[in-house]
Amino acid sequence: MAMDDDTDHDLLDFMRRALGLDGQSNGQKAPPDIGVLQSAEYICDNAIDVALDMRSCKAAAEMIVNSMEKEHYGTQTWDGHVLHPHTKDEEQVEFIFLMDLLNFSFWADDEKAPYKVEYDGNLEDGYWSLVAAIRRALDEGIPITSPYFWVDETVCPDKLLEHVFRSSTDTPMPMLKERIKCLREAGEILCENFNGSFVNCIREAEGSAAALVNLVVDEFPCFKDESRFEGRKIHFYKRAQILVADIWASFNGESFGEFSDINKITMFADYRIPQILHTLGCLLYSPPLEHAVRQRRILPPSSTWEMEIRGCTIHCVELIRREIIKRHPNAKVNAILIDFFLYDTAKEWEVQGKEMIPTHRTRSIWY
Numbered sequence: 275m276a277m278d279d280d281t282d283h284d285l286l287d288f289m290r291r292a293l294g295l296d297g298q299s300n301g302q303k304a305p306p307d308i309g310v311l312q313s314a315e316y317i318c319d320n321a322i323d324v325a326l327d328m329r330s331c332k333a334a335a336e337m338i339v340n341s342m343e344k345e346h347y348g349t350q351t352w353d354g355h356v357l358h359p360h361t362k363d364e365e366q367v368e369f370i371f372l373m374d375l376l377n378f379s380f381w382a383d384d385e386k387a388p389y390k391v392e393y394d395g396n397l398e399d400g401y402w403s404l405v406a407a408i409r410r411a412l413d414e415g416i417p418i419t420s421p422y423f424w425v426d427e428t429v430c431p432d433k434l435l436e437h438v439f440r441s442s443t444d445t446p447m448p449m450l451k452e453r454i455k456c457l458r459e460a461g462e463i464l465c466e467n468f469n470g471s472f473v474n475c476i477r478e479a480e481g482s483a484a485a486l487v488n489l490v491v492d493e494f495p496c497f498k499d500e501s502r503f504e505g506r507k508i509h510f511y512k513r514a515q516i517l518v519a520d521i522w523a524s525f526n527g528e529s530f531g532e533f534s535d536i537n538k539i540t541m542f543a544d545y546r547i548p549q550i551l552h553t554l555g556c557l558l559y560s561p562p563l564e565h566a567v568r569q570r571r572i573l574p575p576s577s578t579w580e581m582e583i584r585g586c587t588i589h590c591v592e593l594i595r596r597e598i599i600k601r602h603p604n605a606k607v608n609a610i611l612i613d614f615f616l617y618d619t620a621k622e623w624e625v626q627g628k629e630m631i632p633t634h635r636t637r638s639i640w641y
């Protein structure tokens with residue numbers, strides 16, 4: 275039976291990974307691959323409503339590398355965010371696992387009334403509302419970073435989790451039910467298969483970032499951020515990749531954060547980076563798509579428009595990264611740091627009220 279090209283591709287993809295022969299012809303166990311860049315390029319080559327503008331990408335590359343140099347932007351910047359954990363021990367790993375387990379979908383149905391968490395006298399929104407809620411729970415003596423706590427509904431009933439993620443405004447946390455389901459499911463898996471700690475997952479990956487991403491998406495269904503585009507299987511793996519990136523950056527590439535292949539990690543296909551890349555002119559939307567995004571229309575998960583935005587964003591940051599390395603061969607820059615820089619810049623521009631296209635609106639647990 276003649277298989278069509280895409281089924282062939284999937285089967286080969288599966289066999290290569292199963293046999294650990296990712297692309298190696300001589301049968302040696304090649305270092306693992308995660309397939310996100312290939313997925314992104316495939317989408318970009320076939321996208322109708324999203325395109326990249328190379329001139330703007332080159333200009334953005336210069337702006338980014340010059341700004342990062344001026345700000346000494348690097349892994350230590352991660353530590354500079356006061357709400358992030360800084361203990362540099364297993365507790366920090368547990369905190370980051372919880373953070374990236376739930377690091378999705380903060381955008382508010384009503385932009386004028388977002389979910390916020392008050393912490394240390396500040397009203398935090400978006401990603402920072404999650405980090406603030408975790409800190410607040412720990413300050414209240416709730417062991418919210420412990421997987422043993424997540425799986426025990428007698429000591430950790432839904433009611434308590436609703437209290438942990440309670441809002442300081444009238445708007446509740448988006449997708450709270452889905453977040454509780456992620457906690458219960460990931461808690462079961464960590465307690466049953468990894469002795470209750472993500473540190474054991476890191477150990478099993480033996481210093482390979484790609485192996486750790488693959489382990490996370492293979493073992494934890496709520497991280498398996500995959501889809502199909504034009505009949506081909508697509509890997510995005512946004513939260514699995516940002517989890518590994520946060521571990522790497524927060525430990526400055528040492529201790530639990532030491533990975534030999536960290537540069538295999540791509541940018542994280544969320545809803546914030548497309549916004550800033552469009553504002554920089556790097557991402558171009560067709561008139562119908564731009565109209566839909568500006569009208570705050572919902573783009574369903576795995577819809578063509580949503581996939582084209584995510585795939586082109588990943589490929590766009592990869593082209594920017596290549597441009598930076600071409601012009602500044604000694605720049606200490608990878609896709610992670612470019613991504614972190616773009617996210618932080620987008621948040622600064624949002625606070626400054628800079629004119630930007632709205633973020634696209636997809637409600638999902640993937641980002």
Ligand SMILES: Nc1nc2c(c(CN[C@H]3C=C[C@H](O)[C@@H]3O)cn2[C@@H]2O[C@H](COP(=O)(O)O)[C@@H](O)[C@H]2O)c(=O)[nH]1
Nearest residue numbers: 377378379380400401542544545546547613614617641
């Ligand atoms: N691509 C990318 N996406 C990121 C982050 C971060 C925060 N990372 C911190 C760690 C190091 C950096 O320096 C940041 O300080 C959150 N997100 C995602 O954005 C989305 C919007 O969130 P918001 O606008 O808040 O609502 C949400 O899907 C969230 O999952 C990032 O860095 N890159």
